[in-house]
Amino acid sequence: DGGITQSPKYLFRKEGQNVTLSCEQNLNHDAMYWYRQDPGQGLRLIYYSQIVNDFQKGDIAEGYSVSREKKESFPLTVTSAQKNPTAFYLCASTSYGQGGSPLHFGNGTRLTVT
Amino acid sequence: AQKITQTQPGMFVQEKEAVTLDCTYDTSDQSYGLFWYKQPSSGEMIFLIYQGSYDEQNATEGRYSLNFQKARKSANLVISASQLGDSAMYFCAMRVFSSNTGKLIFGQGTTLQVKP
Numbered sequence: 001d002g003g004i005t006q007s008p009k010y011l012f013r014k015e016g017q018n019v020t021l022s023c024e025q026n027l028n029h030d031a032m033y034w035y036r037q038d039p040g041q042g043l044r045l046i047y048y049s050q051i052v053n054d055f056q057k058g059d060i061a062e063g064y065s066v067s068r069e070k071k072e073s074f075p076l077t078v079t080s081a082q083k084n085p086t087a088f089y090l091c092a093s094t095s096y097g098q099g100g101s102p103l104h105f106g107n108g109t110r111l112t113v114t
Numbered sequence: 115a116q117k118i119t120q121t122q123p124g125m126f127v128q129e130k131e132a133v134t135l136d137c138t139y140d141t142s143d144q145s146y147g148l149f150w151y152k153q154p155s156s157g158e159m160i161f162l163i164y165q166g167s168y169d170e171q172n173a174t175e176g177r178y179s180l181n182f183q184k185a186r187k188s189a190n191l192v193i194s195a196s197q198l199g200d201s202a203m204y205f206c207a208m209r210v211f212s213s214n215t216g217k218l219i220f221g222q223g224t225t226l227q228v229k230p
Contacts, residue, residue, distance in 0.1 A: 031216045033217060042220035044220075045219075090159060099211070
């Protein structure tokens, strides 16, 4: 079955460490997105990529970095510069990102930094 | 500024009754789309329904319908015949086509609890 796989489901890190969240899709989608969700809040866009080897900052990109070396993969690195990294991270993709094409989401990674 | 507002943090509904979840949006663009997603406690985001700004008919998908009032900039989700499995968080989102990014702007969400 086609879909988006995020791993791991839960991630624990010490403050000051960088951590990379994995996102892989086999839907042959061109566009991929990373969102952050805090308790009781909506989703906020961190980074997105519409084509391999290109990506753009979203609304809250500070303290994060991404790469898009393959169409299927869009990993997110949470750096030590991110002041409040503890959150639920969702990766999404869509076929052409226009009109009514919905975003398809992975099951998320819950990151806890202590 | 482009924004989605969901003013109901939490809602209760009796099983088998209908419920309306409110969503208002703000954009100066004429071409946009509105989406509703369901997020159960497991965290996955499930796409429910879509309405384009030029669609004249309100969108329907099974028990879900979208009450689209363009002049009021509202896109309320109506769930008919509520089921216990409908208990979840619901998000309204908007895509502005002129941005050509495909990104969705989300509201804060509404938590719905269905009572047996």
